[in-house]
Amino acid sequence: MGGFFGVVSSSDCVSELFYGTDYHSHLGTRRGGLAMCSRDGYIIRRIHDITNAQFRSKFDGVLNEFNGNCGIGVISDFEDQPLLVSSRLGNYAIVTVSKITNIEELARESFRGGCSHFSEMSHGELNPTEMIASLINRKETIAEGIGFAMDSIQGSCSILIMMDNKIIAARDKFGRTPVSIGKRDTDGAFAAAMETSAFPNLDFTFLRDLGPGEVVEFSVNHLVRLREPGPINQICSFFWVYFGYPSSNFEGINTECARYRNGAGIARNDDCSEIDSVGGIPDSGVAHAIGYANASGKPYQRALVKYTPTWPRSFMPQSQAARVLVAKMKLIPIEDQIRGKRLLFLDDSVVRGTQFKDITRRLYERGAKAVHLRSASPPIMFPCKFLNFSRSRSVLDLAARRAVETLEGRKVDDAETLREYTTPGTAQYNAMVEVVRKELGLTSLKYQTLDDLVGAIGLPREKICTFCYDGCDRACGGCREPVR
Ligand code: SF4
Incomplete structure (x- = not known):
């Protein structure tokens, strides 16, 4: 960006x-x-x-x-x-x-x-x-x-x-x-x-x-x-989810604190009885995970650590194969924290899902009993048209959108159909989450809801851009329908 x-x-x-x-x-x-x-x-x-x-x-x-x-x-x-x-x-x-x-x-x-x-x-x-x-x-x-x-x-x-x-x-x-x-x-x-x-x-x-x-x-x-x-x-909500540095405030709201509230909100809507520990995918998943761990009473433990001396967060190659390799090399598993454990991870978002698919496989190879993932943001259904989030992100780069097209068996871009898939609790939403869960090989997958994310940030919804989740562009004269 x-x-x-x-x-x-x-x-x-x-x-x-x-x-x-x-x-x-x-x-x-x-x-x-x-x-x-x-x-x-x-x-x-x-x-x-x-x-x-x-x-x-x-x-x-x-x-x-x-x-x-x-x-x-x-x-x-x-x-x-x-x-x-x-x-x-x-x-x-x-x-x-x-x-x-x-x-x-x-x-x-x-x-x-x-x-x-x-x-x-x-x-x-x-x-x-x-x-x-x-x-x-x-x-x-x-x-x-x-x-x-x-x-x-x-x-x-x-x-x-x-x-x-x-x-x-x-x-x-x-x-x-x-x-x-x-x-x-x-x-x-x-x-x-x-x-x-x-x-x-x-x-x-x-x-x-x-x-x-x-x-x-x-x-x-x-x-x-x-x-x-x-x-x-229409400030980008991703500043609190991912982009922003923990010590920064945007619109007077601190990033780290918003992430704690967000993680806590996810925990409150979750059944935490089946997990042994909570971890964050570094770096941006960590504060969401701390919020989750504190609210759930489950210990925050690091099953994966990031090798920081030579991998700055900013280094992100443009080719997908190189990105996967870098993502793998940056994160080192701690086997003693994995073997026999039911692990729950918080990540800032599930964009392509490629990275977590590889992580899940590696965790199971090291003896994890269960791997649960909680996304700190709702499913990303629309590519960002306002910021250089990532240049190669077309609709079908998005795991959630791929799942919709798999379920529908066709290219989907009509507002009515997409609304069903972006509304938590609908049969379509649940089916979409299940397709992504299976693709990533997870024991369970849940996404934060847009209402709870907005609540964790603490600004009125009309003052935050939520386009990539719901397709609403309020700057174009009011948000009536999700748009393509
Ligand atoms: S579409 Fe998403 S990433 Fe782009 S500005 Fe809006 S909230 Fe941020």
Whole structure:
């Protein structure tokens, strides 16, 4: 998906930029980039491939090479960033966390309007950050241009722009991705981050979240709103389920605490008498499992541990075969915790199911008596069209959707049929869960319900995106029916 960080200070802030950006490393897998307004008045930039290396090991040189009081950084899933743009609005550096599903159409429109070219990423794809910059440059001011870009794209985009020793921060029109502002009272510094966990160790205190579509500008001792927030907030519920760092708050709600509540809710609706221990699939399943264990009274024990020294969470190869291999190598079984035991695991979600199928087989090979799985989120029935959750996720990559098509014996995309399969307790829902359970080789499988997940997060349902579970896109004018 990606994440970004920006900082302005009255003194040199290379270190803050470096560590602040690094605290977003778990959000992206491909590229890291930093840009800074140097004391000499020009913009310095570095971009590195972080596919096989941690951000810090690739960027620690900038601590000596960079200087300046204003910088932006990004962890990017696909495209090279930051981009340096020379435009009629001025020279600036830009980073985005974005997904643009109508990018080809926007490019065609741009060509018709006289634009001569866009740079390409590899595999012939356009760079979404470049497209956003190009849309911004069509208007008279940066703020107007950001509004125009947000209205033009389908998908989502949150943006940081650095120009003239100040930063402009914009949150996605429907707030799918979060942007928070931090302040350091000792020197009037400001920072913008997607993860509030970047603030405390850099001595920033959380000031506020940006609202959906809101744009602000900040420099030292100066913060001003350039664009009012819009009325519809649809923050991605997966920030609390999976993406978000445990120490971060989104919309004022802590991720770790939401996961404890979520796990506890699953336990309350479960018959826990048939299990010996509870474990979490690391990393994101762990807090849900702690919540479950505490509520159920069953011991939290680790039958699987993650080998952390060389496998950062962010490393996720694009090929399915490589992903399966990496998933296997990262998790090491503890046989003494497995043999003869009835194990229950919490995972953040069941997307493809491939990883857990392999885990189940390995647990049985090591003598597990039973392997139960509880998904901390409801069945994922619709591929995300707003964030780069995973580029290859088509409908039939989804275990739940495959199960529906197996049961129906046909391609299923009508709202009526899918509603039956997304409603817990219906015969169709139960049959779908049973197909997935058998495919994964589990003793039992249960999913969290959407009502209970929303309750664990603690925001009103209309303020959270739940599209991948129920197909409802409230940003398109109200949610009436699940959509394809
Ligand atoms: S569809 Fe799912 S993953 Fe995508 S923004 Fe909505 S809740 Fe998040």
